[in-house]
Amino acid sequence: MKILLKSLAYVAVMLLLIVFFSPKINLYYQLEVLMQENNIYISDEKVKDSGFSLNINNAKLYLDELFLANAEETSVKTWLVYNSIEAKNIELNEGFAEFMPEHIDTMKVSYHILNPRNILLNAQSEDSFFFGNVDLLERVVQIHLRLGTLSEKKFAMALKQLKKEEGGYIYEYKF
Numbered sequence: 414m415k416i417l418l419k420s421l422a423y424v425a426v427m428l429l430l431i432v433f434f435s436p437k438i439n440l441y442y443q444l445e446v447l448m449q450e451n452n453i454y455i456s457d458e459k460v461k462d463s464g465f466s467l468n469i470n471n472a473k474l475y476l477d478e479l480f481l482a483n484a485e486e487t488s489v490k491t492w493l494v495y496n497s498i499e500a501k502n503i504e505l506n507e508g509f510a511e512f513m514p515e516h517i518d519t520m521k522v523s524y525h526i527l528n529p530r531n532i533l534l535n536a537q538s539e540d541s542f543f544f545g546n547v548d549l550l551e552r553v554v555q556i557h558l559r560l561g562t563l564s565e566k567k568f569a570m571a572l573k574q575l576k577k578e579e580g581g582y583i584y585e586y587k588f
Contacts, residue, residue, distance in 0.1 A: 497523040514538040
């Protein structure tokens, strides 16, 4: 029994050391190269390896040459069995103001090995929030919107394109 516990402790320590010393910055730049092949660019960011997470500050996101958003703080955490990306204080391009809030307080994307089929999404803005998932097998994105009264009035034209459900709206996209 002691040998089993000692072996499990060694494995746990090894996994923690692998996560801590993994080349997160190099992997980030490799991901950036892959994104550029699809004309998605991140610029002006400051990247810092914080041991168990990768912090990216003031990242500007572009599609082709169109500015999409600026994220003040982004944290990428990889724990082998659970991975997450959390962005805070996101400012969107003013051109999207008719369709979505210009400021998003927090946005989180997470993936857990116990639920390998789904990538979970959620975000919160001033008076609204959304949650949803990306089903990797069915290739479907499903997002549930819960809007405050200000957002419901402001985005009334865009909301006509969405399905209404109890408590909010739903958006589905097959890719």
